[in-house]
Amino acid sequence: MWIGVVLIATMAATVVSCDSTTASKKKRPNIIYIMSDDHATHAISAYGGIYDDYLQTPNIDRIANEGIKFNNVFCTNAICGPSRAAILTGKYSHENGYYKNESGGKFDSTQWTFPRAMQTNGYKTALVGKWHLGTEPVGFDYFKYHDNPGQQGFYYNPIYNDNGTKVKEEGYATTLTTNYALDWLEKEKENDQPFLLMLQYKAPHRNWYPEKKYEHLYDSVEMPYPATFYDDYQGRELTAGDTDMTMDFFNRKDMKLTPPEGLTQKEQGKWLGWGNRRGMGEGWMPSDTMTVEQARKWKYQRYIKDYLACVKSVDDGIGRVLDYLDEQGLAENTIVVYTSDQGFYLGDHGFFDKRFMYEPSLRMPFVLRYPAAIKKHQENNDMITNVDFAPTILDFAGLEIPADVQGRSFVANTMGKKPKDWPTSMYYHYYEFPFWHHVQPHYGLRGERYKLIHFYYNVDQWEFYDLEKDPDEMNNAIDDPAYADIIAKMKEDLKKSQELYKDNGSLNEFRAITDADFGQISGS
Ligand code: SGN
Numbered sequence: 001m002w003i004g005v006v007l008i009a010t011m012a013a014t015v016v017s018c019d020s021t022t023a024s025k026k027k028r029p030n031i032i033y034i035m036s037d038d039h040a041t042h043a044i045s046a047y048g049g050i051y052d053d054y055l056q057t058p059n060i061d062r063i064a065n066e067g068i069k070f071n072n073v074f075c076t077n078a079i080c081g082p083s084r085a086a087i088l089t090g091k092y093s094h095e096n097g098y099y100k101n102e103s104g105g106k107f108d109s110t111q112w113t114f115p116r117a118m119q120t121n122g123y124k125t126a127l128v129g130k131w132h133l134g135t136e137p138v139g140f141d142y143f144k145y146h147d148n149p150g151q152q153g154f155y156y157n158p159i160y161n162d163n164g165t166k167v168k169e170e171g172y173a174t175t176l177t178t179n180y181a182l183d184w185l186e187k188e189k190e191n192d193q194p195f196l197l198m199l200q201y202k203a204p205h206r207n208w209y210p211e212k213k214y215e216h217l218y219d220s221v222e223m224p225y226p227a228t229f230y231d232d233y234q235g236r237e238l239t240a241g242d243t244d245m246t247m248d249f250f251n252r253k254d255m256k257l258t259p260p261e262g263l264t265q266k267e268q269g270k271w272l273g274w275g276n277r278r279g280m281g282e283g284w285m286p287s288d289t290m291t292v293e294q295a296r297k298w299k300y301q302r303y304i305k306d307y308l309a310c311v312k313s314v315d316d317g318i319g320r321v322l323d324y325l326d327e328q329g330l331a332e333n334t335i336v337v338y339t340s341d342q343g344f345y346l347g348d349h350g351f352f353d354k355r356f357m358y359e360p361s362l363r364m365p366f367v368l369r370y371p372a373a374i375k376k377h378q379e380n381n382d383m384i385t386n387v388d389f390a391p392t393i394l395d396f397a398g399l400e401i402p403a404d405v406q407g408r409s410f411v412a413n414t415m416g417k418k419p420k421d422w423p424t425s426m427y428y429h430y431y432e433f434p435f436w437h438h439v440q441p442h443y444g445l446r447g448e449r450y451k452l453i454h455f456y457y458n459v460d461q462w463e464f465y466d467l468e469k470d471p472d473e474m475n476n477a478i479d480d481p482a483y484a485d486i487i488a489k490m491k492e493d494l495k496k497s498q499e500l501y502k503d504n505g506s507l508n509e510f511r512a513i514t515d516a517d518f519g520q521i522s523g524s
């Protein structure tokens, strides 16, 4: 048991230099921060959506029901490593230096992060699962993270880095990662310090391999199609209309197809769709008799069923953690957060993947339970971003928030006390181009009702959406005279946000490669 927490925690809290807030004088909470990879809100039953008849996530829902569900949490750069770096530092990509996953993605691990701050202020800290920041995790007493090349992690028999040693484990990643989390809690249970556990699943990231028991979960159903599945990208031809993330870009590996016999390993890889980033998956049909339209639907079905099946295992893992907290009497004083590094397209706009500032990838799930301090059954619509996570966690722990952290604590918001000057818009900036998925670099502002985006690299295109009238963002109203005044005002606000966050609205210190470079690199 984590006995003695009160005494030691109080002592530790008096040692830290922070402004002795009420929180720091009280028993400090344990924190279990659970984050999956690419889990969209519309694949969580607490948030609801078109899959409600097929997918229930009772354990994530339990966190929401017993605590608070946030409806407006947004990612400042909707891609894996950059979102994680923003979360750890409480700073935008241009401030923490981690803009994109590919070529150039190495997190500067000498910089301040919230786990480091917690570790040096009396917390016992651990990280299990996906890290994906290129450099070794700092600030953790224990870590065991996915460490294959690229650090994406494998679903089956994954390679982990166990406190500095590479180990190949046998089994299913989601289950193994949950095991390591529980093993660590168990091993440390006599420890007097409060703890921070970051439990970060690889699932439901590409290539969506379900756990064996869920492989055939949806065999007998036809999943519904999102309302925007047939988006024709009118008015967005050069942006949403020019990506590598439509159903055509699934490769045969995504579709779990088996290569014909007699191929060498290299040929098999090629057949499955490896080795050519741009053309990956392009131009193959599941069968000679299918029409283009049938193939598109067929690919979506294969994809969404596997994706949702992967989510089932994540939810199961969370259930095991919640049960453990109950068994050990830890639930009351442990904050449990569930979120994802960004949202995802589940066939929305005809896409998979993320990156765009459009709602399905911008939006992050975020539910939080803290029985000792937070009321049950709450729902919150305040505008929150992933740079707010670090200051919030520190604030809950009664620790000081450094002045250069760009996010703000939303602890007061969890208690129904939104600060008067709380932001009514959020700033976004995405960089990685052209691979993967060929999404133009862009920045923008999302307000409570309107959204303004500027795609600025190979194109110079503005987009504007009225989310009240057009929640699916199908109508780029940038040239609609009815909105001219609002757009002009929003452009000013956008500039102000760039000043506030010290972003110059460019690619900053890295050079995106061009389409021409891309051809050479991909060999296409
Ligand atoms: C891999 C995937 C891409 C995905 C990136 C980034 N290709 O490269 O589809 O966008 O990861 O994902 S795969 O065929 O290798 O799976 S992220 O979550 O790390 O940002």
Ligand code: CA
Binding pocket: 037, 038, 079, 080, 205, 341, 342
């Ligand atoms: Ca991700």
